[in-house]
Amino acid sequence: MRRADRLFLIIHALRGRRTALPARGLADTLGVSQRTVYRDVADLQRSGVPIEGEAGIGYVLRKGSDIPPLMFQPDELEALVVGSRFVQAFAGERLSRAADAALLKINAVLPPALRERSERSRVFAPDFGQHAAIKAHIDDIHGAIVQRRVLGLAYADEKGQPSQREIQPLCLAFWGGAWTLGAWCRLRRDFRSFRLDRILACDVQALHFVETADCSLAGYLKSVGAERS
Incomplete structure (x- = not known):
């Protein structure tokens, strides 16, 4: 602990x-x-x-004193609950466990009325098991992004044609109902986006990489028109 x-x-x-x-x-x-x-x-x-x-x-x-509870507005609290449900449904096991643990800690110090509100939220994020194959890769990819390690991918394009790629993973994004891996492709020498549902196999390599001005997260986001404000 x-x-x-x-x-x-x-x-x-x-x-x-x-x-x-x-x-x-x-x-x-x-x-x-x-x-x-x-x-x-x-x-x-x-x-x-x-x-x-x-x-x-x-x-x-000390008598007469207490640590004040976390104070959330009801809508703020529901946003945390809904966000946690989305993470549990669509992210990997590591982030799912972390989201669950965070909510347990928050609920432990909430006033009863707010705790009941958090349990009554009717916004759900069921995945019905269709993302099981994708979840199998998310933890490995997320770990590679954090550790800046090169990934080897077996990948199929939209026509199902397989290829082997060696990439520098930069970010994960959930766009339009699909997970996308933003990366610098060492084969194409350019930024590429890979849909997780088209990854056939994923190998986290021992080789580390360093982000440069030419192949960075900021550069990738600019290339897809999603610069951070």
Whole structure:
């Protein structure tokens, strides 16, 4: 578990308690040592979080104080829920898990009325399983973009003709109901867009690349008329 997640969970565990929570209980819940809990609580206290108590006794939030809950407007909250549903339906497993975890953290500190609103949203993004093959590639492609690693593609054009490509992946975009991989094609020496549903095989290579002025994300977006503002 990341340290940032531990700190969040410690605050959440202490919220609304009237009795002290022993460090051993926190340690068991977080799956860490009591010494780690002592260190994390001390860091929170130094950061201004109103935690009272000490090792061997337990911890509470100072009486009369609390960490204010995240405050969203109802429409803002629904936008987060709907966005998460789209990510879960159409993105890879990695981003899907991250979206789910983010919503769990948000719901953990929402007032009851807003929490109920988030659960009542009637905007859905079902994929009915048709994107299963695409999802199999998204995590690998996303990882290659983040790590700037060259990709080897077996790709079929609109007529079904196969070809082998070596590309520098620059971005993923969901345009018009289809995932597109924006890249610099080493074979064509130019920017190219590859539809994920036409990728037959994807191989993340050990070779790293460096973006230059000639083959960069900004250059790709300009080439397709989608410059970032």
